[in-house]
Amino acid sequence: MSESAANPKPTEMATDISNPFVLHPSDQPGNILVSKTLQGDNYSTWSRAMRISLSAKNKLGLIDGTIDPPAETNKQFALWQRCNNMVLVWILNSVHEDIANSVYYYTSAADVWADLRDRFSQGNDSCVIVEHRQEQKSISVYYTKLKALWDELTSYHEPPTCTYGGLKKINE
Incomplete structure (x- = not known):
C-alpha cells in the first residue's frame, strides 16, 4: 500500500x-x-x-x-x-x-x-411493572404505553454477547 x-x-x-x-x-x-x-x-x-x-x-x-x-x-x-x-x-x-x-x-x-x-x-424493573395500569385511557393509548414499557423492560434484559463465540450456544 x-x-x-x-x-x-x-x-x-x-x-x-x-x-x-x-x-x-x-x-x-x-x-x-x-x-x-x-x-x-x-x-x-x-x-x-x-x-x-x-x-x-x-x-x-x-x-x-x-x-x-x-x-x-x-x-x-x-x-x-x-x-x-x-x-x-x-x-x-x-x-x-x-x-x-x-x-x-x-x-x-x-x-x-x-x-x-x-x-x-x-433499569428499575419494578417501576416499569408498577406503571402498568389502563385507568381511563383508550385502548390505543394504553397499548402504546404498554408497548413502550415492554420494550424498555426488554432492554434491561439483553442477552449476553461474547466476541469469542463462547456464548453462541447459550444464545441459540
Missing part, C-alpha cells in the same frame, strides 16, 4: 462520507440530536435516540469504543479531536444542566458516554 493511500490528504477525506472523521457542513455545535434531554430516569429512551442520531451521522464509533483516538503525532489526531469535540457538545446539549455539569470536564465523548451509562442504565 502506498503512503498516500495509508494517509489520505484532508481534501480526499473531506469527500469520503464513509469516514467517521468527516463533518458535514450542517454539523454544528448547537445541533440538538434528540427531542428530550436526559433527566436521569429516561436514560433508556434517551440513549436509544442518541445512538440512532449518532449512527445517522456516522459518529457512533466515537462513543461505543470502536474508534480509538489516534496518537497525537498522527495526522488524523486533529480530525478525531474535532469530531470528538462535536460529539461531546452534542451530548452536553442533550442532557439536563446538572448532569452536563457533572461530565463537563471529560475530554473524550466515549468517557462521557460510559459515565452516563454506568450511572443511569441501571
Whole structure:
C-alpha cells in the first residue's frame, strides 16, 4: 500500500462520507440530536435516540469504543479531536444542566458516554411493572404505553454477547 493511500490528504477525506472523521457542513455545535434531554430516569429512551442520531451521522464509533483516538503525532489526531469535540457538545446539549455539569470536564465523548451509562442504565424493573395500569385511557393509548414499557423492560434484559463465540450456544 502506498503512503498516500495509508494517509489520505484532508481534501480526499473531506469527500469520503464513509469516514467517521468527516463533518458535514450542517454539523454544528448547537445541533440538538434528540427531542428530550436526559433527566436521569429516561436514560433508556434517551440513549436509544442518541445512538440512532449518532449512527445517522456516522459518529457512533466515537462513543461505543470502536474508534480509538489516534496518537497525537498522527495526522488524523486533529480530525478525531474535532469530531470528538462535536460529539461531546452534542451530548452536553442533550442532557439536563446538572448532569452536563457533572461530565463537563471529560475530554473524550466515549468517557462521557460510559459515565452516563454506568450511572443511569441501571433499569428499575419494578417501576416499569408498577406503571402498568389502563385507568381511563383508550385502548390505543394504553397499548402504546404498554408497548413502550415492554420494550424498555426488554432492554434491561439483553442477552449476553461474547466476541469469542463462547456464548453462541447459550444464545441459540
